Amino acid sequence: MSLPDRTIQAPFPKAEYESRVDRVKGRMEARGIDVLVSTEPANIAYLTGYDAWSWYTPQAVVVALDLDEPLWIGREQDMACALWATHLDERSILGYSDDHITDVDRHGMDCVAGQLVARGLGAARIGTEDDGICLTPRGARHLRAGVPGASFVDADLLVNWVRTVKSPAEIDVMRDAGRLALTGMRTAVEVIAPGVRECDAAAEIYRALIAGTGDIGGDAPWRPTMPSGAKTVTPHLSWTDAPYPSETAVNIELGGCRHQYHVGLSRTVHLGPAPEPLRRLAGATVAGFHAMLERVEPGATCDEVQGAFRAEVARHGYEKTSRCGYSIGLGFPTGAWVERTASLMEGDRTVLEPNMTFHLVLGMWAAESGFMFSETVAVTEGGFEALAPFERELVVKA
Amino acid sequence: MSLPDRTIQAPFPKAEYESRVDRVKGRMEARGIDVLVSTEPANIAYLTGYDAWSWYTPQAVVVALDLDEPLWIGREQDMACALWATHLDERSILGYSDDHITDVDRHGMDCVAGQLVARGLGAARIGTEDDGICLTPRGARHLRAGVPGASFVDADLLVNWVRTVKSPAEIDVMRDAGRLALTGMRTAVEVIAPGVRECDAAAEIYRALIAGTGDIGGDAPWRPTMPSGAKTVTPHLSWTDAPYPSETAVNIELGGCRHQYHVGLSRTVHLGPAPEPLRRLAGATVAGFHAMLERVEPGATCDEVQGAFRAEVARHGYEKTSRCGYSIGLGFPTGAWVERTASLMEGDRTVLEPNMTFHLVLGMWAAESGFMFSETVAVTEGGFEALAPFERELVVKA
Numbered sequence: 001m002s003l004p005d006r007t008i009q010a011p012f013p014k015a016e017y018e019s020r021v022d023r024v025k026g027r028m029e030a031r032g033i034d035v036l037v038s039t040e041p042a043n044i045a046y047l048t049g050y051d052a053w054s055w056y057t058p059q060a061v062v063v064a065l066d067l068d069e070p071l072w073i074g075r076e077q078d079m080a081c082a083l084w085a086t087h088l089d090e091r092s093i094l095g096y097s098d099d100h101i102t103d104v105d106r107h108g109m110d111c112v113a114g115q116l117v118a119r120g121l122g123a124a125r126i127g128t129e130d131d132g133i134c135l136t137p138r139g140a141r142h143l144r145a146g147v148p149g150a151s152f153v154d155a156d157l158l159v160n161w162v163r164t165v166k167s168p169a170e171i172d173v174m175r176d177a178g179r180l181a182l183t184g185m186r187t188a189v190e191v192i193a194p195g196v197r198e199c200d201a202a203a204e205i206y207r208a209l210i211a212g213t214g215d216i217g218g219d220a221p222w223r224p225t226m227p228s229g230a231k232t233v234t235p236h237l238s239w240t241d242a243p244y245p246s247e248t249a250v251n252i253e254l255g256g257c258r259h260q261y262h263v264g265l266s267r268t269v270h271l272g273p274a275p276e277p278l279r280r281l282a283g284a285t286v287a288g289f290h291a292m293l294e295r296v297e298p299g300a301t302c303d304e305v306q307g308a309f310r311a312e313v314a315r316h317g318y319e320k321t322s323r324c325g326y327s328i329g330l331g332f333p334t335g336a337w338v339e340r341t342a343s344l345m346e347g348d349r350t351v352l353e354p355n356m357t358f359h360l361v362l363g364m365w366a367a368e369s370g371f372m373f374s375e376t377v378a379v380t381e382g383g384f385e386a387l388a389p390f391e392r393e394l395v396v397k398a
Numbered sequence: 399m400s401l402p403d404r405t406i407q408a409p410f411p412k413a414e415y416e417s418r419v420d421r422v423k424g425r426m427e428a429r430g431i432d433v434l435v436s437t438e439p440a441n442i443a444y445l446t447g448y449d450a451w452s453w454y455t456p457q458a459v460v461v462a463l464d465l466d467e468p469l470w471i472g473r474e475q476d477m478a479c480a481l482w483a484t485h486l487d488e489r490s491i492l493g494y495s496d497d498h499i500t501d502v503d504r505h506g507m508d509c510v511a512g513q514l515v516a517r518g519l520g521a522a523r524i525g526t527e528d529d530g531i532c533l534t535p536r537g538a539r540h541l542r543a544g545v546p547g548a549s550f551v552d553a554d555l556l557v558n559w560v561r562t563v564k565s566p567a568e569i570d571v572m573r574d575a576g577r578l579a580l581t582g583m584r585t586a587v588e589v590i591a592p593g594v595r596e597c598d599a600a601a602e603i604y605r606a607l608i609a610g611t612g613d614i615g616g617d618a619p620w621r622p623t624m625p626s627g628a629k630t631v632t633p634h635l636s637w638t639d640a641p642y643p644s645e646t647a648v649n650i651e652l653g654g655c656r657h658q659y660h661v662g663l664s665r666t667v668h669l670g671p672a673p674e675p676l677r678r679l680a681g682a683t684v685a686g687f688h689a690m691l692e693r694v695e696p697g698a699t700c701d702e703v704q705g706a707f708r709a710e711v712a713r714h715g716y717e718k719t720s721r722c723g724y725s726i727g728l729g730f731p732t733g734a735w736v737e738r739t740a741s742l743m744e745g746d747r748t749v750l751e752p753n754m755t756f757h758l759v760l761g762m763w764a765a766e767s768g769f770m771f772s773e774t775v776a777v778t779e780g781g782f783e784a785l786a787p788f789e790r791e792l793v794v795k796a
Contacts, residue, residue: 004631009638052634053621056531056734077720077761080631098720102741107529131505131536133454133732138529138554156536199615203608206618210601217597217639220604223451223618233402233478236450240407241615322475322496333731334531336454343500363475 003090006083010049011259012169014087021047021070023162024063028155034124036063036155037112037143040132041332042260042339043159048072048088051260052081055134055334057101058108064121073112075101109139113146122147127155133334157341164327164341166355170261171378174329174357177263178376178387180218180256184209185265185390188226188254192269193397194246198226198239209256221257222336226250232268232370235363247272251363251372255337256388260330262337264359265388266374269395278369282394284316285364285373289392292324292344292360296377296384302348309344309362320364328359328376352379357387401488404481408447409657410567412485419445419468421560422461426553432522434461434553435510435541438530439730440658440737441557446470446486449658450479453532453732455499456506462519471510473499507537511544520545525553531732555739562725562739564753568659569776572727572755575661576774576785578616578654582607583663583788586624586652590667591795592644596637600624607654619655620734624648630666630768633761645670649761649770653735654786658728660735662757663786664772667793676767680792682714683762683771687790690722690742690758694775694782700746707742707760718762726757726774750777755785 010017024047028036038044038061045051047061047070059074069092072082076095083093096111116122126147129135131154144152166174187208191201205224212218227234228250235253244250250269255262270278291312295305306324313320323345331337337359342350344358361374371394377384408415422445426434436442436459443449445459445468457472467490470480474493481491494509514520524545527533529552542550564572585606589599603622610616625632626648633651642648648667653660668676689710693703704722711718721743729735735757740748742756759772769792775782 005628007628009635051636052632053623053636053731053734054634056732056736077633081633081635084629084632085635098743101721102724102738102746128535130539131534133532133534135535136529136531137526137533137535137538138552140535141528154536197615200609202615202618203605206604206608207601210604211598212639215639217595217600217637219636220600220621225451230403230405231482234450234482235475235479236452237407237479237483238449238451238617239615241610241613323499326500333451334454336451338454340500345496 003083004080008087009084010086011173012049016167016169017047017049017087020162021063024159025065027158027162028065028127032125033127033153033155034065035116035121036127036158038063038129038159039135040129041134041334042330043129043132045260045330046159046163048086050082050085052078052085054078054081058139060112071115073115075108107139107142109142110146113143116147123149125153126150127153127158129156130154131156160339160341163329164339164356165353166329166357171355173258173261174263174378174387176216177256177258177261180209180212180258181254181263181265181388182390183212184254184256185252185267188252189269189395192244192250194271195243197241197243199241202226202239205254216258219257219260221255222262222331222333224252224254226252244271249278249370251370253372253374260332262328262331263376263387264328264337264374265376265390266361266372267390267395268372269397271397273398274394274396277366278371279394281318281364281366281369281371284313284318285362285371286392288312289360289362289373293384296352296379298352298354298379298381300352302342302344302350303346306344306346318364318366324362325358325360328357354379354381401481402478406485407482408484409571410447414565414567415445415447415485418560419461422557423463425556425560426463426525430523431525431551431553432463433514433519434525434556436461436527436557437533438527439532439732440728441527441530443658443728444557444561446484448480448483450476450483452476452479456537458510460510469513471513473506505537505540507540508544511541514545521547523551524548525551525556527554528552529554558737558739561727562737562754563751564727564755569753571656571659572661572776572785574614575654575656575659578607578610578656579652579661579663579786580788581610582652582654583650583665586650587667587793590642590648592669593641595639595641596624597639600637603652614656617655617658619653620660620729620731622650622652624650631763642669647676647768649768651770651772658730660726660729661774661785662726662735662772663774663788664770665788665793666770667795669795671796672792672794675764676769677792679716679762679764679767679769682711682716683760683769684790686710687758687760687771691782694750694777696750696752696777696779698750700740700742700748701744704742704744716762716764722760723756723758726755752777752779
């Protein structure tokens with residue numbers, strides 16, 4: 001297939017991607033992996049810049065110790081996306097024809113396997129991302145069958161752990177995503193009001209997140225959630241066409257999205273005077289958040305950070321059973337904005353380092369009330385930087 | 399875990415879901431499958447109504463010939479989503495705790511396996527969706543290991559083929575999605591203009607798609623694409639912050655989304671007078687589209703329908719190598735809006751039936767010009783119904 005002209009639009013310079021690939025190769029060597037077939041969309045974007053929404057047909061980026069740069073392999077029509085979105089040499093961009101789609105015999109992973117064999121990697125030790133959404137069991141079978149002389153190992157999270165510590169350039173992009181999140185939250189607080197349809201509020205939030213500011217726009221974010229009233233118990237359902245009632249709590253969780261890097265931010269907005277139990281729960285949660293922040297610094301463990309929250313809310317008589325946050329960064333709709341590595345949960349011994357970024361998520365469910373509070377922070381040499389600091393309280397629109 | 403109160407918000411009545419499950423069970427019986435573990439988000443929604451954006455942690459719907467209704471199994475915090483989004487009895491809604499997430503030993507699929515064994519299905523013939531994004535190789539291994547007495551078969555597309563023929567109620571929802579698509583396209587044509595930033599145009603399109611009309615709002619759609627100029631060769635990249643130049647072609651592909659049912663619609667908008675080669679290409683493509691429509695009726699095959707397009711554009715000296723469309727309906731960001739069943743491509747012998755719905759996608763790339771044109775139709779007894787009929791021409795804003 002002859003490739004069209006390109007104007008490279010990767011968000012980072014070529015050297016940034018080379019440094020990422022070098023770090024990934026270091027981990028591959030340490031684990032005796034010759035070839036990594038990366039299929040999780042956020043990992044593909046991390047390694048090459050490729051951020052097209054095309055994961056519904058098979059695609060992969062191949063990193064091999066013996067190859068100077070990665071290969072991008074996907075559907076023929078998406079080769080042009082790879083050409084524009086990455087710094088890869090066009091000889092490293094390879095595709096399969098549409099007769100691999102919805103075919104009972106052919107599969108896009110046959111093409112990946114064929115490229116490995118053609119490049120003399122047929123006897124390699126190959127790592128695959130066995131729990132990253134997008135590699136399917138059938139895709140994995142086709143890959144293995146097509147490289148019968150290779151051995152396979154589960155290399156899930158190998159790239160994700162490299163992603164967990166951001167570069168200064170990534171932190172800059174996440175600062176932009178934080179500004180987008182703030183724009184979105186300010187809009188949410190402004191438009192959510194009695195009588196306004198939930199869908200109209202969602203429409204304005206999307207507009208704010210994507211139109212962004214005068215200097216930067218946003219990419220399509222993971223879907224904001226904004227349930228109200230009794231429905232606040234449901235964390236991941238959509239809005240409806242119904243208008244907000246005159247007195248209710250609305251739990252808003254949204255993310256600013258810049259070059260697919262997300263910064264999460266959540267608040268509860270209360271329409272009408274807030275009942276005492278909710279105000280008490282909010283006070284305890286915010287106190288717990290501040291207690292957590294005090295522990296965010298290099299050298300602390302995830303377990304210690306989450307423990308500070310639990311200890312503080314316990315003093316107020318509350319308990320949280322689910323985790324208190326996780327490593328955040330590059331995210332696509334296949335995997336939300338969760339990096340699947342460090343978790344702020346009991347027993348997670350991951351040690352915080354500068355330029356790790358965490359979404360501290362403090363959804364609290366007491367008997368009568370639910371309260372949602374989250375922010376995203378970057379670990380710094382001296383502590384942390386809040387990437388989207390918004391009024392740290394229950395927002396009351398009385 | 400004790401479950402909260404519910405207000406069922408499933409988009410269809412219980413009988414609709416029962417009829418879907420019955421049809422799925424019929425296909426299972428025909429293939430000797432006792433238990434289906436469905437993991438593709440659109441299939442989960444089809445079988446139960448569950449449409450939360452929560453697929454980034456393991457989840458499944460289990461249909462068993464021996465069980466009256468399906469089981470929903472996922473993360474504990476999403477049980478409340480299942481309670482609100484489905485008609486399932488609360489005893490059919492089951493969850494695993496957060497210590498199954500990011501754990502090297504535990505996996506959410508252990509919980510699915512455990513439920514199968516507990517219900518006496520440990521020796522069943524179990525079907526899994528081996529090429530539907532969301533079942534990972536590791537998830538599949540945990541499922542198999544947890545039901546060691548079972549046998550497994552690839553049941554990918556079993557539910558998708560049932561979904562391919564819509565019910566009258568589904569067609570109604572898709573009519574609504576079509577109205578949303580029209581609102582989005584009218585807004586796109588209005589806002590895309592020289593000097594307008596691509597992100598600002600995207601923001602207004604999202605707003606229109608989600609705010610919808612006075613009577614219905616939209617859900618979060620698959621991301622619209624709207625590349626301009628030389629970048630029109632890239633089908634799946636995002637917008638940028640750059641303003642549209644004064645003379646350029648913009649290829650818009652968007653979908654209206656109602657209860658996660660999508661109706662696709664594409665047009666090319668040309669800013670400034672359209673060059674002759676583009677007008678010629680557009681004329682041929684639209685003529686091909688009409689030739690295709692004449693063949694859309696029960697009894698025709700997908701191959702015949704796409705052949706009518708190819709024959710017509712060939713008369714004008716053009717050729718199209720990729721497919722001309724596909725079955726469309728329920729869609730989540732994991733799989734776009736593509737049903738992965740019938741394709742309007744050469745050799746696809748699927749016979750059209752009333753209430754099948756197709757996105758006819760006619761992206762054309764000639765040497766100097768690209769032209770994008772698509773519409774979504776429902777097959778009727780007498781032919782077809784256009785679900786989002788928009789001006790069938792190159793849209794010129796001179």
